[in-house]
Amino acid sequence: xRSWAKFxxxxxxxxxxxxxxxxxxxxxLEDAYTISFGFGAxxxxxGVNPCSLSPGxxxxxxxxxxxxxxxxxxxxxxxxxSETGLGGLDASIGFETFRPENIGTAFNTTLGFFNELQTxxxxxxxxxxxxxxxxxxxxxxxxxxxxxxxxDATEAGPAGVPQPQEPLETHIAEFALQGFxxxxxxxxxxxxxxxxxxxxxxxxxxxxxxxxxxxPEGVVHFDDTFDVYDNHIATQYINxxxxxxxxxxxxxxxxxxxxxxxxxxxxxxxxFAQDPDFFISRCGDLLERMLNTVPSDVTLGDVFEPLTVKPxxxxxxxxxxxxxxxxxxxxxxxxxxxxAAANPADMPVQLIWMDRHGNTSxxxxxxxxxxxxxxxxxxxxxxxFFSVSTYLDPSAGISSFVVNxxxxxxxxxxxxxxxxxxxxxxxxILFQQAGSCHGFVNQNSTVSAVIRNDMxxxxxPYLEYTYSSSQPGSLAFKQITFRTELVYAGNSVSPLYDAxxxxxxxNDGFLSANESIVSFDLVAVVGGTTYESLNNPxxxxxCS
Numbered sequence: 001x002r003s004w005a006k007f008x009x010x011x012x013x014x015x016x017x018x019x020x021x022x023x024x025x026x027x028x029l030e031d032a033y034t035i036s037f038g039f040g041a042x043x044x045x046x047g048v049n050p051c052s053l054s055p056g057x058x059x060x061x062x063x064x065x066x067x068x069x070x071x072x073x074x075x076x077x078x079x080x081x082s083e084t085g086l087g088g089l090d091a092s093i094g095f096e097t098f099r100p101e102n103i104g105t106a107f108n109t110t111l112g113f114f115n116e117l118q119t120x121x122x123x124x125x126x127x128x129x130x131x132x133x134x135x136x137x138x139x140x141x142x143x144x145x146x147x148x149x150x151x152d153a154t155e156a157g158p159a160g161v162p163q164p165q166e167p168l169e170t171h172i173a174e175f176a177l178q179g180f181x182x183x184x185x186x187x188x189x190x191x192x193x194x195x196x197x198x199x200x201x202x203x204x205x206x207x208x209x210x211x212x213x214x215x216p217e218g219v220v221h222f223d224d225t226f227d228v229y230d231n232h233i234a235t236q237y238i239n240x241x242x243x244x245x246x247x248x249x250x251x252x253x254x255x256x257x258x259x260x261x262x263x264x265x266x267x268x269x270x271x272f273a274q275d276p277d278f279f280i281s282r283c284g285d286l287l288e289r290m291l292n293t294v295p296s297d298v299t300l301g302d303v304f305e306p307l308t309v310k311p312x313x314x315x316x317x318x319x320x321x322x323x324x325x326x327x328x329x330x331x332x333x334x335x336x337x338x339x340a341a342a343n344p345a346d347m348p349v350q351l352i353w354m355d356r357h358g359n360t361s362x363x364x365x366x367x368x369x370x371x372x373x374x375x376x377x378x379x380x381x382x383x384x385f386f387s388v389s390t391y392l393d394p395s396a397g398i399s400s401f402v403v404n405x406x407x408x409x410x411x412x413x414x415x416x417x418x419x420x421x422x423x424x425x426x427x428x429i430l431f432q433q434a435g436s437c438h439g440f441v442n443q444n445s446t447v448s449a450v451i452r453n454d455m456x457x458x459x460x461p462y463l464e465y466t467y468s469s470s471q472p473g474s475l476a477f478k479q480i481t482f483r484t485e486l487v488y489a490g491n492s493v494s495p496l497y498d499a500x501x502x503x504x505x506x507n508d509g510f511l512s513a514n515e516s517i518v519s520f521d522l523v524a525v526v527g528g529t530t531y532e533s534l535n536n537p538x539x540x541x542x543c544s
Contacts, residue, residue, distance in 0.1 A: 020302060020304075021418050021421075022310055022423055023424070023534070025121055026121070026301060027121075027535075028119060028122050028535070029121070029127075029148050029304075030304055030307065031312065032117075032122075032130060033130060033133075033134075033146055033304050033380075034304075034307075034331075034378055034383070035331075035376055035383065036134065036376075036377055036378050036379045036380075037376065038376035038377055039373060039374045039375060039376040039385055040312060040329075040376055040385065041376060042117060044117070044127075044130065044131055044134050045134050045135075045138055045379065047065050047113055047131075048065050048066040048069065048131075048134065048139070049138055051064070051066050051135075051139035051140070051195075051227040051228065051229075052064060052226070052227035053065055053066075055068065055109045055110075055113070060217075061214055061215060061216060061217075062214075062215040062216065062217050062218070063106070063199075063219060064195060064196045064197075064219075064226065064227065065109075065110075065113075065135070066135040066136070066138070066139050066195055066196070067226070068106035068107075068109065068196065069110050069128070069131045069135050070135065070136070070192055070196075071106055071192070071196070072107050072110040072111070072128065073128055073129060073131075073132045073290070073291065074188075074290060075093055075096075075101070075102055075107065075161050076089050076090070076091060076092060076093035076125070076128065077178065077290055077293050078160060078174070079096070079157030079158055079159075080178050080295075081158065081177055082177055085296025086295055087157040087158060087295060088293045088295050088298075089125050089128070089129060089150055089290075089291060089292075089293055089294055090125050090150060090151060090152060090153040090157070090294060090295060091123065091125040091150075091152040091153055091476050092156055092157040093107055094111055094124065094473075094474030095153070095155055095156035095157075095473050096157065096159075099159060099161075100163070101159060101160075101161040101162075101163050102161065103202045103203070104199060104202040108475055110131075111476055112475055113131075114127045114128055114131060115468070115475060116517065118476070118477045118479070119466075119468070119479070119517050119519060120466040120479050120481065120519055120535075121535070123150050123151060123152045124152050124476040125151065125152050125294075126149070126150045129291045130146060132144075132287070132291060133146045133291070134379060136229055136287065137380075139195060139227065139228060140228050140229045141194075141229030141283065141284075142229075142280050142283055142284030142287070143284065143380070144284055144287055144288050145288055145303040145304075146291075146303065147302065147303050147304070148300065148301045148304070149298065149300040149301040150294055150298060151294075151295075151298050152476060155473075160174055161174075162174045162175070162256070163256075164206060164246055164254040164255070164256040165205070165253050165254050165256075166256065167259075171185065171256065172185060172263075179293060180286075180289075182263060182264065183264060183268055184286060185260060185263075186260055186263060186264060186269065187268060187272075187282055187283070187286050188286050188287075188290065189261075190234060190261070190268070190269065190272060190279075190283075191279075191282070191283035191286055191287055193222040193223075193233050193244065193246070193257065194222065194223060194225075194228075194231070194232065194233045195227070195229060196219075196226060197220050197221035197222050197226055197245070198245040198246060198249075199217045199218060199219050200217065200218025200219075201216075201217040201218055202217075203245075203254070205253070205254050206245050206249050206254040207245050207249065208250060220245045221243060222243070222244045222245075222246075223242070223243065224236065224243065229280075230276060230279075231272050231275075231279035233272075234269045234270075234272035234273040234279060235272075235273040237261055237269050237273070238266070238269060238270055238273040239273075247261065306378070306381065307331075308332065308333055308334060308416060309330065309331070309332055309405065309416035310330075310333075311328060312329040312331045313328045313329055314327070314328030314425075315327060315431070316398070316427055317432055317433065317434075318430070318434075318450065318492065318493050318494060318497070319434075322493040322494065324391060324392045324394045324397075324427075324494070325389070325391055325392075326366075326388060326391070326392055326398070327389045328387075328388055329374065329386060330349055330368050330385070330386045330388060330405075331383070331384075332349070332383070332385075332386070333378065333380075333381055333383050334382050334407070335380070335381035338407045338408075338411075339381060339382040339407060340381075340382045341407075342384065342407040342408065343408070344370035344374075344385075346408050346409050347370065347384065347386075347405065347406065347407060347409075348367075348404070348405060348406055348409055348413065349367070349368040349386045349403065349404075349405045350366070350367055350368065350404045350405070350413075351365065351366050351368055351388055351390075351402075352364060352402050352403075352404060353365075353392075353399075353401035354398070354399050354400050354401065354422065355393075355396040355397055355398060355399065356397035356398060356399050357399075358399065359396075364396075366388060366389075366390035368386035368387060368403075369386060369387050370385070370386055370387075371387055374387060392427075394427075394496050394497070397427040398427050399424070399425065399426070400421070400422035400423055400424050401425060402416060402417045402422050402423070403415070403416040403423075404416075426532075426533070427452070428451065428452045428455065428524070428526050429449060429450075429461070429522050429523070429524045429526070429531045429532070429533050430449060430450050430451075430497075430522075431447070431448075431449055431522055431533050431536045432449055432450060433448075433541075435448035435501070436448045436539055436541065437539060437541045437542060437543035438506065438510050438538075438540065438541065438542060438543060439505065439506065439510070439542075439543045440510060440543075441507055441510075442505060442507065443543060444503050444504065444543065445503070445504055445505070445539060446503050447463055447501065447502045447522075447539070448489075448499065448500070449461075449486055449499075449500045449501070449502075449522050449533075450497035450498065450499055450500065451486075451500055451526060452496060452497055453497060453498045454496055455527040456526060456527025456528065457526075457527065458488075458498075458524055458525070458526050459524070459525045459526075460524065460525050461485070461486035461500055461522075461523070461524035461525075462483050462485055462486055462502075462523055463484050463485075463486055463504075463522055463523075464481060464482075464520060464521045464523065465482055465506065465518070466479055466480065466481040466518070466520065467479070467480055467506065467508035467509070467517065468480075468509075468517040469508070469509075477517070480508075484502050484503075484504045486500040486501065486502050486524065487500060487502065487503075488500055489501045506518075510542075517538070518537075518538035518539070519536060519537065519538065521533065521535065521536070522536065
């Protein structure tokens with residue numbers, strides 16, 4: 001089940017940004033990168049598992065989602081002009097699918113899969129790139145470092161994606177403009193053509209006689225292991241057993257792989273064929289460069305390294321009986337043998353907090369528990385989730401916490417302190433699921449919140465609401481954000497908090513398959529300090 005439910009309750013007066021610590025603008029992407037399957041996963045890796053899986057969960061025989069995701073990313077990047085710095089991996093492909101160089105439904109299918117995952121903080125270009133990284137890893141390929149920060153284009157880029165009927169000189173020039181020399185061109189083509197194949201329905205000048213009932217698009221694979229990321233594209237080329245339609249096809253005009261692979265007297269392909277480890281390593285380097293080819297005015301973030309300990313969907317709210325409840329999960333990730341051997345039921349995990357006055361107490365602790373429904377796996381290591389549910393004294397509140405944990409009950413506890421400052425957690429402005437609801441088309445929606453009333457004057461309280469919407473000319477969504485006032489609504493269930501509400505018309509595609517990715521921020525100035533409750537989840541309770 002896909003869910004971007006994500007809570008980040010922080011005060012703007014906490015520690016300044018440094019190397020990736022929580023919370024971060026990249027938290028949603030880091031979760032998507034780290035959590036591959038099971039609890040908390042948003043379904044990216046499911047779309048390419050097994051590696052042979054076709055789009056729509058297997059309903060398109062002969063096709064391969066992993067190969068189509070890689071092809072989409074390359075065609076998107078191929079608009080880059082290394083001389084001007086314009087273009088690159090920026091989701092402009094969404095505006096370019098009508099071009100002959102982008103023939104086939106793979107682009108629309110790929111963008112249709114990923115547009116349901118776009119959010120205010122996650123661009124189509126970033127999620128498309130992440131999809132390629134996960135797909136290649138799941139197919140047995142290299143671990144490609146992932147960097148976030150791509151910005152989606154608002155219009156088409158220039159034409160210029162290489163096409164199979166073009167002469168070698170044109171291909172060399174096109175790859176050079178993208179930033180790859182002639183040798184790198186050979187590698188990038190081979191690294192892309194170890195997965196998937198050519199569709200007769202799209203390229204009848206390259207494939208013939210392949211359409212059957214079981215293969216309605218007439219897909220002919222590039223090599224004999226189309227669903228394994230390996231060097232067979234090279235070994236079969238070198239030993240003259242290739243099945244690649246762009247290498248040994250009936251139409252020499254469209255045999256672009258043959259021209260490209262032989263352009264350095266087969267030296268690159270011979271290296272690939274003789275050394276499978278070199279092939280994997282070289283492909284990792286080339287694909288990383290491809291995925292990081294962005295417009296020159298875009299600066300990518302640091303390479304992701306999954307956080308060892310991270311809060312996940314952790315929230316603070318007043319429950320129906322008036323208790324201040326801290327609920328959610330703690331995520332623990334590791335790559336060691338101890339992490340792989342760990343039994344969550346035998347792992348001690350404790351959340352220890354500091355109150356709003358900066359004090360600690362033996363009572364400020366709770367044990368996080370493992371449950372079978374929290375099981376999850378990662379392509380990058382071992383992953384466990386632990387559930388937190390405890391009550392806090394509203395007068396004492398909370399300002400931050402640490403997590404003490406170990407991989408087994410016999411080992412000494414390790415303290416995770418989020419880089420030294422603890423995990424910041426504010427208790428000043430809180431979203432309240434109770435009393436919040438979503439209206440249907442042209443009907444009011446309501447968001448309820450509470451704000452502390454013992455810290456000074458409250459000013460400028462507002463809700464900033466963001467949702468995904470279709471845009472003309474592209475299957476990629478764009479993000480629409482509007483702001484509305486949080487209005488004082490009297491007493492709350494606690495004498496220390498006042499109630500506030502925002503009433504507005506959203507019309508964001510409530511509960512529809514499209515235009516339904518929603519998050520919202522709550523912001524208020526209290527006693528001269530700005531406090532924020534960020535990335536609250538979509539409202540699923542219909543207004544009566």
